[in-house]
Amino acid sequence: MNTSPHNDNLDQPIIDTTPTSGSAAELANLVQYGLTDSVAARFASITSKDSEFVPGRVARVDGISTFVHASSTDFRAVSTFARIAHDDEFEIEPAQPTVGDWVLVRPGKNQDPDEIELVLPRSSLLARKRVQRGKEEGDEQVLAANITTAFIVQAATYFNSNRLEREIALVWGSGATPVVVLSKTDLLEDDDPSEVIEQARLSAPGVEVFAVSGITGAGTDPLRAYTVAGSTVVLIGASGVGKSTLLNHLMGHEAMETGEIRESDTRGRHTTVTRQLLPLPNGGVLIDTPGIRSIALVSGSEEALAKTFSEVEQFLGQCRFNDCGHTGEPGCAIGAAIKSGELSADRFESYKRMGRELEYEETKHNPAVKTEHQRRMRVIAKNNRQKNRAKKSRNK
Numbered sequence: 001m002n003t004s005p006h007n008d009n010l011d012q013p014i015i016d017t018t019p020t021s022g023s024a025a026e027l028a029n030l031v032q033y034g035l036t037d038s039v040a041a042r043f044a045s046i047t048s049k050d051s052e053f054v055p056g057r058v059a060r061v062d063g064i065s066t067f068v069h070a071s072s073t074d075f076r077a078v079s080t081f082a083r084i085a086h087d088d089e090f091e092i093e094p095a096q097p098t099v100g101d102w103v104l105v106r107p108g109k110n111q112d113p114d115e116i117e118l119v120l121p122r123s124s125l126l127a128r129k130r131v132q133r134g135k136e137e138g139d140e141q142v143l144a145a146n147i148t149t150a151f152i153v154q155a156a157t158y159f160n161s162n163r164l165e166r167e168i169a170l171v172w173g174s175g176a177t178p179v180v181v182l183s184k185t186d187l188l189e190d191d192d193p194s195e196v197i198e199q200a201r202l203s204a205p206g207v208e209v210f211a212v213s214g215i216t217g218a219g220t221d222p223l224r225a226y227t228v229a230g231s232t233v234v235l236i237g238a239s240g241v242g243k244s245t246l247l248n249h250l251m252g253h254e255a256m257e258t259g260e261i262r263e264s265d266t267r268g269r270h271t272t273v274t275r276q277l278l279p280l281p282n283g284g285v286l287i288d289t290p291g292i293r294s295i296a297l298v299s300g301s302e303e304a305l306a307k308t309f310s311e312v313e314q315f316l317g318q319c320r321f322n323d324c325g326h327t328g329e330p331g332c333a334i335g336a337a338i339k340s341g342e343l344s345a346d347r348f349e350s351y352k353r354m355g356r357e358l359e360y361e362e363t364k365h366n367p368a369v370k371t372e373h374q375r376r377m378r379v380i381a382k383n384n385r386q387k388n389r390a391k392k393s394r395n396k
């Protein structure tokens, strides 16, 4: 196997945290795949102990074969024994490498396959619950790792607020930052996206909302603030919303195939079938994904739900009765906020519905258990009550 470093990237800025000479030059090839100083430092500390390891980044997973861009060459590796590279080497956690993972490959000797042996701890992990009719639920699908930003793409002509709330919660749960991208603005009457932007903002407090056309490029410039060197941006959304078209525009060439959408129901045909990591010319990285039909949150997504509905939670704990069910009780602060227009009834309904779904996950095997969502709602209510009391006594 040829393990000499590529020469074409040696003049790029080289991360200087690497202790051994040679390894810094080798890692330089990974800069185009989004390498950061902290990842480089982790790689260097591992390769200084075991120089056989070749650092790389997973670009695509095709069944049992994983395509890895590595510091010296590209690999098609298997990952039968991969485990997470914890600093504590006694803690062995098996890992299924996914797109965006930083990995250490052990090149195979003779006829042996190249093996992904170690996966660096993930700074973020995008996962959803698989919803398959007739099959046992609860199975999680990992979509991408080590992403900084997710572009949540929805067609401006086909905006769906409930879906957006789910997509935002999914991304908050991953540890990455969601950004809403309304696509196909060229199809809007008057080319004016202001109304749909307004709608999207109501479903996305604290999240940036942009409107673009992947075909004309209108509105895409601000997105480049997220695709800077060292960043990893994943595009998610339903099939046919224009993820690959937008990605091609940002790349500056036809990196991914795009597909016609069906006239009958305006849905896509799943043109993109595998998740794929693609380097931008400036050192940023984009990950294209196949359209996701349904979005279900993985268990443990309570914090993500709270972040998604931050404006709803401020009204908890303000009701006259501590155990208020917010269904028309006297002195109900939620009801009052909805009546005065401070809180959207739709948003409160969505919050309750998604909260119930998470509760179902936690309680289906043990109905008696107090769920994290219930516990959280109680804690927030109590905090809000205390704040109010403090405010009142200050104002006396």
Ligand SMILES: Nc1nc2c(ncn2[C@@H]2O[C@H](COP(=O)(O)OP(=O)(O)OP(=O)(O)O)[C@@H](O)[C@H]2O)c(=O)[nH]1
Binding pocket: 183, 184, 185, 186, 187, 212, 213, 214, 215, 216, 237, 238, 239, 240, 241, 242, 243, 244, 245, 246, 257, 258, 259, 260, 261, 268, 269, 270, 271, 272, 273, 289, 290, 291, 292
């Ligand atoms: N008019 C217009 N059409 C668009 C735009 N973006 C995408 N399209 C069209 O919408 C169809 C689907 O686009 P894709 O980019 O393949 O959609 P996708 O989200 O990648 O779909 P999957 O790969 O199936 O998940 C194609 O026919 C595109 O030409 C846009 O901004 N304006």
Ligand SMILES: [Mg+2]
Binding pocket: 243, 244, 245, 256, 257, 258, 271, 272, 288, 289, 290, 291
């Ligand atoms: Mg696509």
Ligand SMILES: [Zn+2]
Binding pocket: 319, 324, 325, 326, 327, 329, 331, 332, 333, 334, 335
């Ligand atoms: Zn109430």
